């Protein structure tokens with residue numbers, strides 16, 4: 021029997037035959053992304069409560085003092101946030117998230133898009149997405165700073181003087197910064213570009229230089245890569261909450277708990 025052609029109805033924006041709550045995912049995604057962007061923007065302009073010894077907010081790390089620049093409203097956060105923001109903006113997972121939730125182009129599978137147009141791929145306006153591998157190098161550099169902050173958060177002053185000796189200690193803020201760096205590391209090293217870099221680009225591990233080592237790395241990264249979406253969200257919440265925690269302590273709203 022000859023196959024019969026199936027004619028789907030022509031649909032406009034949001035039109036679909038789907039009966040499930042397809043809009044819930046994009047709506048929640050948009051709400052979270054916009055809330056995070058709003059909070060990060062507020063903190064970048066606030067330029068206060070970002071550090072209290074021995075803690076430094078991840079939004080302000082590395083800390084580059086801007087007071088001497090003579091530029092109104094310029095905060096240290098504004099200088100460094102483009103680095104991690106560029107990494108997330110060009111992330112292969114986040115592209116799907118914001119194409120659907122913010123651009124609604126289309127908002128979901130089998131749902132009418134915002135405006136019908138020819139598919140251009142990631143060319144023209146979206147060509148910058150190809151810079152992701154370079155954003156990865158920057159992100160790895162930021163991890164070095166963030167892990168250094170965790171190390172610094174382990175050494176507490178023994179007196180009020182600026183040059184007072186320091187002693188080993190762990191507070192709630194240390195734990196918060198440690199978890200933040202851990203989740204950001206999982207997010208960074210589960211990146212598709214990182215996977216390509218450590219071994220995905222090879223045709224043959226057995227003939228490549230350090231092939232056995234790179235194969236082990238590639239297998240490990242592949243396991244992480246399967247959870248990249250989860251790491252993307254956990255680390256986004258993590259970095260926002262870490263900054264919020266430092267802000268609460270630095271502003272005197274709460275008192276940090278020191279475990280030992």
Ligand code: FES
Nearest residue numbers: 111112113211212
């Ligand atoms: S693909 Fe998401 S960070 Fe590289």
